[in-house]
Amino acid sequence: MSDGSLAAGQAALGAGRWAEARDAFEAVLAERESAEASAGLGAALWWLGESAAGVTQGSRAYALFRRNGDLAGAVQSAVWLGITYKADFANFAAANGWLGRAERLLGDLAPGPLHGWVQVARAYRMEDLDAAAALTAEAADLARAAGDADLELTALAQLGLIHVGQGLTAEGFALIDEAMAAALAGERSSLDTVVYACCDMLNACELASDAERAAQWCRVADEFVDTYGCPFLYAECRILYGSVLSAKGRWDDAEEALRAGLRITDGTSPGLHTRALIRLAALRVRQGRLEDAGRLLDRVAEGGEEEAEAAVSIAALMLARGDAAGASQRLVQQLADLAAHRFHLGAALDLLVDAHLARGDPEAAHAAAARLAALAAAADSPRLEALAAAARGRTGAARGEAGATVQLQAALAAWTRQELPFEAARTRYDLGRALAASERNAAIDHLRRSLDGFEGLGATLEADRAAAALRSLGVPARSGAKGVGLLTDRERQVLGLLGAGLSNPEIAERLHVSRKTAAHHVSHILTKLGLRNRAEAAAYAATVPR
Numbered sequence: 001m002s003d004g005s006l007a008a009g010q011a012a013l014g015a016g017r018w019a020e021a022r023d024a025f026e027a028v029l030a031e032r033e034s035a036e037a038s039a040g041l042g043a044a045l046w047w048l049g050e051s052a053a054g055v056t057q058g059s060r061a062y063a064l065f066r067r068n069g070d071l072a073g074a075v076q077s078a079v080w081l082g083i084t085y086k087a088d089f090a091n092f093a094a095a096n097g098w099l100g101r102a103e104r105l106l107g108d109l110a111p112g113p114l115h116g117w118v119q120v121a122r123a124y125r126m127e128d129l130d131a132a133a134a135l136t137a138e139a140a141d142l143a144r145a146a147g148d149a150d151l152e153l154t155a156l157a158q159l160g161l162i163h164v165g166q167g168l169t170a171e172g173f174a175l176i177d178e179a180m181a182a183a184l185a186g187e188r189s190s191l192d193t194v195v196y197a198c199c200d201m202l203n204a205c206e207l208a209s210d211a212e213r214a215a216q217w218c219r220v221a222d223e224f225v226d227t228y229g230c231p232f233l234y235a236e237c238r239i240l241y242g243s244v245l246s247a248k249g250r251w252d253d254a255e256e257a258l259r260a261g262l263r264i265t266d267g268t269s270p271g272l273h274t275r276a277l278i279r280l281a282a283l284r285v286r287q288g289r290l291e292d293a294g295r296l297l298d299r300v301a302e303g304g305e306e307e308a309e310a311a312v313s314i315a316a317l318m319l320a321r322g323d324a325a326g327a328s329q330r331l332v333q334q335l336a337d338l339a340a341h342r343f344h345l346g347a348a349l350d351l352l353v354d355a356h357l358a359r360g361d362p363e364a365a366h367a368a369a370a371r372l373a374a375l376a377a378a379a380d381s382p383r384l385e386a387l388a389a390a391a392r393g394r395t396g397a398a399r400g401e402a403g404a405t406v407q408l409q410a411a412l413a414a415w416t417r418q419e420l421p422f423e424a425a426r427t428r429y430d431l432g433r434a435l436a437a438s439e440r441n442a443a444i445d446h447l448r449r450s451l452d453g454f455e456g457l458g459a460t461l462e463a464d465r466a467a468a469a470l471r472s473l474g475v476p477a478r479s480g481a482k483g484v485g486l487l488t489d490r491e492r493q494v495l496g497l498l499g500a501g502l503s504n505p506e507i508a509e510r511l512h513v514s515r516k517t518a519a520h521h522v523s524h525i526l527t528k529l530g531l532r533n534r535a536e537a538a539a540y541a542a543t544v545p546r
Helices: 002-015 019-030 036-046 051-068 069-087 091-106 113-123 127-148 149-165 169-185 191-206 211-220 222-228 235-248 251-265 270-287 292-301 309-322 324-334 344-359 360-376 380-399 404-418 421-435 440-457 460-472 489-499 503-510 515-529 532-540
Strands: none
Touching: 002 019, 002 036, 019 036, 036 051, 036 069, 051 069, 051 344, 069 091, 069 113, 069 235, 091 113, 091 270, 113 127, 113 149, 113 324, 127 149, 149 169, 149 191, 169 211, 191 211, 191 235, 211 222, 211 235, 235 251, 235 270, 251 270, 270 292, 270 309, 292 309, 309 324, 309 344, 324 344, 324 503, 344 360, 344 380, 360 380, 380 404, 380 421, 421 440, 440 460, 440 515, 460 489, 460 515, 489 515, 515 532
8 A cells, every 4th residue: 555655656746746745645654654755745745835844754754764775865865955954944054964964975986966966955055156166067067977957957057046146147147048948848857957947047037137037937937837836936036036026017926926935934944034024125115115114124123133135225215214324324334245245235336326415425426336337347247237327327417427318328228128117217217307407308208207117116205206306397297196005004094094184193192103203194195195285185085995
């Protein structure tokens, strides 16, 4: 009976029928201990999203393989555990422990595919990119010598990601595209190979802000997803996918992916949970939902260590709230910590340009823009090149330089090619402001299109800035009130209280906030809805369904 169930479980696992495989392996284990059944059950549980239970079974499989003298089974289990501990739980201590054990088990055996898998797992998310590239390239060579397609495609995708991290963007994506094409076409024996390739592709696209490439490959992967489940099952990959979708302007989809990452990592992976909170907070800042962003970043602070990436999001929130001096100070303090990650450093320098301009120091902004330009020149990244051009344009306009609009137009063209709508709308706003004194009609056109872009995304504060710029040129910015859906949950509460006729002091008392905070909420509601006074807000509230 148990042997039949074991064969049935292995067949179901190979075909991607995860629930059927789980049931078959559990039937085997109900009768007897089995290394193969424990390993299979661990894999099935992982695909079903039960990573913690999967690791328990994988650990049991390793122990049984060792007891049975099955070296290959033990090494394979150790490698799987090492990768899963890194990708699902960000537990590098446990991961390195398992990989160290695998290396010791292999001892003085002649190099082969098992050594290659250990090398790939060891290089996975290694900070020393040169060392990681050497290990991964050696694994690819071992794979080709042995004819192991799964190891070769996994190594190619990982080497591509490493090259993107090194700034060799074109070379890296060529390898990733090759691995993705072969894996999705079926040139592999394990479905896990598709997952590994997809996760590396998403990592690379997030690093390079290449949202279009990610979207294209995800469309190709749709059939795989429909058949076998989501290939972005690793928590890290869901979070990365959310970042890619956010850059692409698909903010509802981005939120869904990031919330999935939060659910998977809650209580199991503090590091990845923090990263998901930071990414969701960054999205909230773009949406203009500053209170929500603040609450998310408060949760990050409660977790203890503050990542440099979190500091960038905190600075963005401070700047959005009007604290330009505080934002610039925080960013300057973090630049050294961000030096190892050129794309986070680029985002920080771009934000620092805005902070210096907001506090009236165009020379400091010019210096930050020059540093960003140097960073872009040293990397093969269209994203960084566009950031640098936009920053030079903004600072040039503030300093009265004749070529400022040329830089902004170049940045706008780059954002449009990369299909990054938020950046395009922001640069249109900057271009409209720069042209206002000399080419009024062109300025109005850019500002209108910027407003349309921000409103289409749901970027409320940026839309307000564009609308104010249009009004300063004597142009009506909006024809009527915008939707209540642009309000935060708290603002919807305040709108309801305005509809009930409560004054600011009464609203403050009802919501247990200060009178200043209540007035702030009322002001934001009027601005977001395009209303002139409290009476119009009360009338509007009466039309909103309860």
